[in-house]
Amino acid sequence: MCPPNDTPGGPDLLAPDRLERIAGHVRGILTELGLDLGDPNLAETDRRVARMYAEMFHGLQEGSEPAITVFPNEERYSAMVMEKRIPFYSMCAHHLVPFYGHAHLAYIPNDSILGLSKFSRILEFYAKRPQLQERLTEQVANYLETRLHPQGVMVVIEARHLCVEMRGVKKAGAVTVTSAIRGIFHQRPVREEFLDLLRRTEP
Ligand SMILES: [Zn+2]
Structure with a gap:
């Protein structure tokens, strides 16, 4: 599936329930890789990645199109x-x-x-x-x-x-x-x- 082409009416990437679901998917990947999520370096990785994606993919966020004068x-x-x-x-x-x-x-x-x-x-x-x-x-x-x-x-x-x-x-x-x-x-x-x-x- 292609990412949206132009100005998406996109999701609210910062909504807590959405961040939590993204973190859950990241946790699934880490688990499938056989990693020990009890490792202190991995304990918060799922949530960190979710927040990082919200920042890196900010252009998808509804209302993120810059106001151009x-x-x-x-x-x-x-x-x-x-x-x-x-x-x-x-x-x-x-x-x-x-x-x-x-x-x-x-x-x-x-x-x-x-x-x-x-x-x-x-x-x-x-x-x-x-x-x-x-x-x-x-x-x-x-x-x-x-x-x-x-x-x-x-x-x-x-x-x-x-x-x-x-x-x-x-x-x-x-x-x-x-x-x-x-x-x-x-x-x-x-x-x-x-x-x-x-x-x-x-x-
Ligand atoms: Zn590539």
Whole structure:
């Protein structure tokens, strides 16, 4: 079953009875692994994991979508706005282990601009759920496209996946890169400007 695609009308992850049921399932896994739940290090693990999941999967929580204020583009700014190297942590929907890295988001406005702090809030909202890097990339691009109606959007995400690094072929340090392009970013010179801004060193 796929995790919800966009803005779920999700469960209340912090409801005590739900946390208790999640803890019960974690306890079941630990028991099936043959672990001694009397070990002091495991005694509270079921509840700790339940609370941790509520935090890591906060994007599923009802009402967790960030309130995004969009401002009128009064200066008629028409060049690229980029927020780069925004860190994020997410959980792979296939294996429930982390993938993490950086996102680079850019758009060219029409009539609306976005408060700069909102980029990371949008990214976090979609990252905090069982997720695929490809879908995360598309969801962030779609969100910016539908809220801002810009001339174009580009999202690039670079991430390391622990399900790749810790198991199977064990390619430690491999980086997966995904991108999503909307509107004017389909034109090569615009994409080149994006890459040029991306390569620039920190101020
Ligand atoms: Zn995985």
